[in-house]
Amino acid sequence: MSGLRAVQPRTPRLFPVTPSVSIRWAMAEERPDSELVRLAKAGDLSAFEGLAMRHERRIYTVARRITGNEQDAEDVTQQALLSALEHLDGFREEASFATWVLRVATHAALKVIRKRQGLPTVSLEANTEAQEGYDTVPHPEYIADWKESPTELVGRHETARLIDEALNELDEKHRVIFLLRDVEGWSVRDTAEALGLSEANVKVRLLRARLQLRERLTREFGDPARRFEPHRHE
């Protein structure tokens, strides 16, 4: 199941797109995805719009985080929802609608990244680096208990800015793996298959991503009074 917390339905007041959309959303708001899928398959456009409105922020977020680009994220979001609409009849509901449409969006976002190959970007493909082993994983330097828990930090605008900054500082090949594994909840095998990597590569890149993000965020959120010097046991 995907990582980001489920987006709760919002009132139309928060999304004043057009009156017709708002009215449709109000009708769809209380219904579970499975019922909206059933209604949409039966020809109810408002039910499909209800699904789109419920999940579009998560779709846009994963697309923006993977591609690192607002324009690409918009293209991917639109492509994913149009594709979902087009293939709705074939959606067998073995997974939830959210899982299905987020998978479509994630693959579309990965395709955007692959298209960038040849441009000055980091390859997601085969391991061409010498520094991919665990022996060269960077060691934690700034080690401290955080001043606040993630629950306390998560709702703040400043936190959102800092975690975005930290994510964008990762190489693309590390960022994508962190997003697929830790945010979207993909298995190591699925991540490896989607990216054309070995599972061993996925694991070591994930460790590097986690350690780099930990280091960066602990420098922001760590309590200097509860800092520990790194040491090694021989």
Add this chain to the structure above:
Amino acid sequence: MNCEELLAMLNEYVDGGVDPGVCEQFEHHLAGCNPCQVVVDNIRQTITLYKEGEPYELPRPFRNRLHAALRAKWREQQAS
């Protein structure tokens, strides 16, 4: 298990994929090594922060375009 070995096993431990014998060694090390314990806590906190972060709002002009495109596609499908 020393700190280096622990670092190499960090993913599996955090993801719950370590076999019980190794898990015991891992936890024995953590019990006597504050820096490693804090690193493990920090990693878990980091993952939680990203998983539970608020998703972005769609830019309003894009949202309007998106829904117009969905309605157009729907009409196109109904017509065919």
